[in-house]
Amino acid sequence: MLTREEVEHIALLARIGLTDTEVEKYRKDLSGVLDFFHELEELDLSGESEGDVVPVKENDTREDRVVEFGGIGREDILKRVPSKKDGFIRVRSVF
Amino acid sequence: MIRTLHERLMNKETTAVELAESYLSRIAERDGDIGAFLTVIADEARHAAAFVDQRIARGEKIGLLEGIPGAIKDNMCLTGTRTTAGSKMLDSYIAPYDATAVSRLREAGAVILGKTNMDEFAMGSSTESSAYRQTKNPVDPTRVPGGSSGGSAAAVADDMAVFALGSDTGGSIRQPASFCGVVGLKPTYGRVSRYGLIGMASSLDQIGPFAKSVEDVSIVFSEIYGYDSADVTTAESEGKRFEDFLSGDIRGLRIGIPKEYLSGGLDERIRTVFDGSVEKLRSLGAEIKEISLPHSKYALPTYYIIMPSEVSSNLARFDGIRYGMSVEDHEQRFSGSDTLLETYLDTRGYGFGDEVRRRIMLGTYALSAGYYDAYYKRAQEVRKLIRRDFDVALREVDVIFSPTAPEPAFRFGSKTDDPISMYLSDIYTVTANLAGVPAVSIPIGTISDEGTDLPVGGQLMARWFDEETMLRAADALERSIRFMNPSQTSSR
Numbered sequence: 001m002l003t004r005e006e007v008e009h010i011a012l013l014a015r016i017g018l019t020d021t022e023v024e025k026y027r028k029d030l031s032g033v034l035d036f037f038h039e040l041e042e043l044d045l046s047g048e049s050e051g052d053v054v055p056v057k058e059n060d061t062r063e064d065r066v067v068e069f070g071g072i073g074r075e076d077i078l079k080r081v082p083s084k085k086d087g088f089i090r091v092r093s094v095f
Numbered sequence: 096m097i098r099t100l101h102e103r104l105m106n107k108e109t110t111a112v113e114l115a116e117s118y119l120s121r122i123a124e125r126d127g128d129i130g131a132f133l134t135v136i137a138d139e140a141r142h143a144a145a146f147v148d149q150r151i152a153r154g155e156k157i158g159l160l161e162g163i164p165g166a167i168k169d170n171m172c173l174t175g176t177r178t179t180a181g182s183k184m185l186d187s188y189i190a191p192y193d194a195t196a197v198s199r200l201r202e203a204g205a206v207i208l209g210k211t212n213m214d215e216f217a218m219g220s221s222t223e224s225s226a227y228r229q230t231k232n233p234v235d236p237t238r239v240p241g242g243s244s245g246g247s248a249a250a251v252a253d254d255m256a257v258f259a260l261g262s263d264t265g266g267s268i269r270q271p272a273s274f275c276g277v278v279g280l281k282p283t284y285g286r287v288s289r290y291g292l293i294g295m296a297s298s299l300d301q302i303g304p305f306a307k308s309v310e311d312v313s314i315v316f317s318e319i320y321g322y323d324s325a326d327v328t329t330a331e332s333e334g335k336r337f338e339d340f341l342s343g344d345i346r347g348l349r350i351g352i353p354k355e356y357l358s359g360g361l362d363e364r365i366r367t368v369f370d371g372s373v374e375k376l377r378s379l380g381a382e383i384k385e386i387s388l389p390h391s392k393y394a395l396p397t398y399y400i401i402m403p404s405e406v407s408s409n410l411a412r413f414d415g416i417r418y419g420m421s422v423e424d425h426e427q428r429f430s431g432s433d434t435l436l437e438t439y440l441d442t443r444g445y446g447f448g449d450e451v452r453r454r455i456m457l458g459t460y461a462l463s464a465g466y467y468d469a470y471y472k473r474a475q476e477v478r479k480l481i482r483r484d485f486d487v488a489l490r491e492v493d494v495i496f497s498p499t500a501p502e503p504a505f506r507f508g509s510k511t512d513d514p515i516s517m518y519l520s521d522i523y524t525v526t527a528n529l530a531g532v533p534a535v536s537i538p539i540g541t542i543s544d545e546g547t548d549l550p551v552g553g554q555l556m557a558r559w560f561d562e563e564t565m566l567r568a569a570d571a572l573e574r575s576i577r578f579m580n581p582s583q584t585s586s587r
Binding site for chain 1: 188189191324327392393395396397399400407411414415416417418419420421427429430433434435436437438439440441443444445447452453455456457459460463470473474476477480514515518
């Protein structure tokens with residue numbers, strides 16, 4: 001079973017705020033699913049390489065050029081920003 | 096059904112506006128009970144239908160999908176329309192552009208009625224994780240419609256749309272199709288552009304159609320597939336119309352039955368219905384072979400490592416800064432400070448529901464330092480073995496046939512407290528996503544459960560990009576089932 005500290009660490013890495021009760025709940029939930037993964041340990045994978053699983057085409061590169069937004073302009077994008085000031089996106093300080 | 100409606104439009108027996116109105120009234124009358132839609136765009140639908148009528152009035156030739164009313168799962172962008180992906184995180188998000196699959200439907204003249212309910216960010220197998228509403232199974236309103244595309248499946252099953260688009264990451268089109276008694280197609284990975292689809296697990300996600308017949312899903316699929324420069328995984332379009340391959344003739348077709356899918360948790364009554372369908376395929380001249388997909392038992396744990404890992408990466412974009420919900424909670428201080436970190440913790444802590452948070456954390460754990468090799472890397476290796484199982488089996492046979500789900504539609508709340516039991520509902524469907532192969536679920540019969548006849552789905556899978564053979568087999572089986580049970584052919 002995962003410890004409280006482990007769940008709090010994962011939640012912080014995932015940037016998800018959890019209350020104390022939620023930490024307990026996810027300790028149980030996440031441990032249950034992790035146990036389920038142990039089945040994979042019985043397989044011998046020594047001969048396998050990581051590589052591509054899905055056969056993807058060769059990298060499909062396009063010309064590097066500016067595409068005008070047309071209807072989706074600066075205003076349209078800014079309309080969806082939760083907090084802004086003078087045409088800029090406003091965020092809290094990093095530290 | 097689409098072909099019949101098309102002929103009625105061409106012969107001026109009805110108009111596209113009348114057709115749209117009849118579906119809009121059906122939604123008004125039924126959707127309060129069913130809950131399939133999150134947004135209905137009645138005016139836009141009427142406008143699109145009127146445009147088709149003008150073309151018919153001018154004597155122009157119209158395409159098969161022109162004037163046909165359909166619905167879109169709410170994780171696909173539709174310009175100017177609210178697009179929530181079933182999450183509070185996108186409660187007020189208005190899409191600024193059309194997903195490619197949507198714009199192709201519009202170009203084909205389809206009339207879009209609205210956006211359908213789904214599990215939050217497509218994570219779930221019952222549509223119960225939607226932040227907005229419950230969707231009831233039209234067959235039995237005490238049961239779930241399946242998920243995550245439960246709204247799309249229910250809308251089609253209850254005649255509130257002729258077709259609907261869904262997305263399938265581990266069975267999210269096929270399992271609800273099976274639960275609601277409709278046809279659901281997950282095309283080959285790379286067939287349909289995901290541009291404008293709110294991504295869940297990008298190495299698995301694929302868009303596909305629901306409808307009431309194999310022919311109808313083939314018609315819709317023919318309009319949406321093909322290369323798109325905005326999704327590098329898409330393959331060139333071959334200009335095929337998939338409905339042209341439905342000859343009804345499957346003599347000599349080699350169909351494999353994977354023995355691993357017929358043991359363990361499979362409901363015995365489903366097994367009986369499935370065996371009946373195998374006999375129908377045999378009587379149609381197909382050659383039935385038992386095959387083995389030896390790594391099948393590892394598919395679900397593999398899926399539940401790869402998918403959450405990709406989820407944790409894809410959903411990192413919801414940070415409360417650029418769009419969507421932004422929470423500043425002055426009561427609870429998760430980080431103990433008033434910094435940017437607090438914005439992230441508040442927004443993601445309150446904006447995401449339980450299942451989404453669980454999967455993001457699982458994925459974060461699987462990718463974190465010290466665990467990557469044990470989980471993600473190992474799962475990727477097992478995924479290759481699963482893919483190889485299909486490559487080997489599909490040299491021996493042309494199509495693989497199995498049940499779609501181990502059980503029929505279950506009751507609300509019966510699995511919500513136990514994530515693993517919910518995950519098991521996808522045991523036969525996740526393999527096609529891991530291997531990338533196309534798969535389709537069609538109704539193959541019903542089983543009686545506490546006095547209700549519940550639909551059972553059968554799943555056909557085939558080689559990469561060989562939807563035509565798979566759909567031909569599905570159509571032949573569908574015809575033979577309808578011939579035996581004409582009452583199951585529902586059409587308005």
